[in-house]
Amino acid sequence: MKFLCVECDQQMAFAQRELPGDGTLAATFKCPKCGRVVAMLTNPMETQLVSSLGVEIGGRTVPAEPFEMLRANVVTGGPAWSGDAQERLARVPSFVRGMVKKIYADYARERGITEITPAIMDNARSELGLEGM
Amino acid sequence: MRTYHQLTDPDRSGLLDQIGAQRKRVAERLAGVRRIVTVMSGKGGVGKSYVTAHLARALARGGWGVGVLDADLNGPTIPGLLQAPPTAQPPAVGLDGVKCISMGQFLDAGAPLSFTGPAAESFVWRGAMEASALREFLGDVEWGTLDVLLVDLPPGMQRYIELCDILGNPPAVLTVTIPTPESRDAVRRAMRAAVDRGSELLGIVENMVGREFVGTAAQDLAEEFATPVLARIPWHPTPETWSQLAAQL
Numbered sequence: 093m094k095f096l097c098v099e100c101d102q103q104m105a106f107a108q109r110e111l112p113g114d115g116t117l118a119a120t121f122k123c124p125k126c127g128r129v130v131a132m133l134t135n136p137m138e139t140q141l142v143s144s145l146g147v148e149i150g151g152r153t154v155p156a157e158p159f160e161m162l163r164a165n166v167v168t169g170g171p172a173w174s175g176d177a178q179e180r181l182a183r184v185p186s187f188v189r190g191m192v193k194k195i196y197a198d199y200a201r202e203r204g205i206t207e208i209t210p211a212i213m214d215n216a217r218s219e220l221g222l223e224g225m
Numbered sequence: 226m227r228t229y230h231q232l233t234d235p236d237r238s239g240l241l242d243q244i245g246a247q248r249k250r251v252a253e254r255l256a257g258v259r260r261i262v263t264v265m266s267g268k269g270g271v272g273k274s275y276v277t278a279h280l281a282r283a284l285a286r287g288g289w290g291v292g293v294l295d296a297d298l299n300g301p302t303i304p305g306l307l308q309a310p311p312t313a314q315p316p317a318v319g320l321d322g323v324k325c326i327s328m329g330q331f332l333d334a335g336a337p338l339s340f341t342g343p344a345a346e347s348f349v350w351r352g353a354m355e356a357s358a359l360r361e362f363l364g365d366v367e368w369g370t371l372d373v374l375l376v377d378l379p380p381g382m383q384r385y386i387e388l389c390d391i392l393g394n395p396p397a398v399l400t401v402t403i404p405t406p407e408s409r410d411a412v413r414r415a416m417r418a419a420v421d422r423g424s425e426l427l428g429i430v431e432n433m434v435g436r437e438f439v440g441t442a443a444q445d446l447a448e449e450f451a452t453p454v455l456a457r458i459p460w461h462p463t464p465e466t467w468s469q470l471a472a473q474l
Contacts (some may be wrong), residue, residue, distance in 0.1 A: 093238075093240075094229060094232045094236065096226065096227060096232060098226055101226075101227065103232040103233075103234040105234070105237065106236070106237040106238055114341060115342075117351075136342070136343040137343050137345070137346055137349055137350065138349040140342040140343055140349075140354075141349060141350040141353060143342075143350075144350045144351075144353035144354040144356075144357055145240075145244070145357060146243075146247060146355055146357045146360065146361075147238075147240050147243040147244065148238070148243070149238050150237060150238050151237050151238050151239050151243075156246075156247075156250070158314070158361070158365040159315075159331075159361050159365050159389070160361070161357045161358065161361055162297055162331055162361055164341075164352060164462075165339060165340045165341050165342065166328075166331050166332070166338070166339070166341075166358075167336075167339040167340060167341055168332065168333050168336070170333065171385060175312075175314065178311050178312065179310075179312070181311070182310035182311055183310075189334065192284070193333070193334060194334075197333075207266070
């Protein structure tokens with residue numbers, strides 16, 4: 093997508109990007125000759141489509157992190173799990189792992205905890221009487 | 226008024242460059258992978274994931290470095306078949322040392338794949354989101370050195386086409402069917418699409434042979450596409466069954 097200042101016959105340059113937080117995007121472009129500024133406003137669906145491609149209007153300012161798109165966009169029902177906590181959860185027998193995970197997630201959610209760590213798991217076991225999980 | 230291609234000033238967004246960087250990341254990550262093989266049928270319920278997992282294990286037992294990419298984003302089963310534990314940083318390592326990546330590692334147990342974003346008209350962007358997920362599976366997993374990366378495709382051809390686009394080169398294809406004429410007719414379309422894209426057909430695996438499923442799908446397709454029938458897998462295969470299949474790849 094490019095913008096042309098028809099009057100000056102000049103390609104307009106990207107100037108600024110704003111993400112108001114309501115799913116929309118505002119990007120401004122400026123004519124390098126006459127200084128005219130136009131704004132491109134996208135609705136949430138259009139914004140999501142661009143986001144889905146893993147690209148950023150205005151260019152990247154930091155390198156892409158591994159699984160950046162997935163971690164940002166896949167809906168999970170609970171708090172994040174630290175690597176150590178995931179390793180510990182993996183040692184729980186598979187036939188009860190889902191139930192155990194839910195117990196810890198509910199514990200964290202009720203207390204406003206955003207990341208489950210081994211320490212949080214220890215606290216939950218102690219408070220909820222879950223020895224062995 | 227000038228048109229798009231006549232505007233050649235540097236573009237700060239560099240969207241095409243960003244896409245190019247994504248492709249480069251995939252190519253660099255897969256540089257240590259000797260061969261990519263997609264397991265496909267174009268049809269559901271023929272046992273692609275089952276064949277993929279057991280073939281991967283047999284290859285690994287034979288000394289190969291093997292990875293499995295579970296491209297069935299909406300119905301991931303590979304971690305379960307390989308008994309691969311969730312890990313903070315994929316790949317997970319399952320039975321016989323097979324490495325794997327799957328959407329199952331990102332989802333809560335029993336939860337469907339759902340993305341944040343506007344719910345209305347989500348079909349507009351969901352396909353792009355799934356293609357990006359596939360790209361991240363290919364570009365963000367530190368596979369290390371692999372002799373083969375098996376890609377377990379979902380039913381249909383969409384994910385295969387996305388894979389071709391992301392890789393730049395069509396991957397080799399291992400086809401799975403069951404013996405019935407209905408399966409043959411559905412799988413034929415998938416094989417035709419693969420040939421049209423330029424994929425090498427490695428051969429056909431006929432799964433669930435015997436009992437209720439009667440037919441000659443594998444033989445029919447083998448003759449039509451001039452590709453071998455690599456294995457006929459019975460309902461209760463043994464490790465030897467899979468080893469014999471692995472030996473043919």
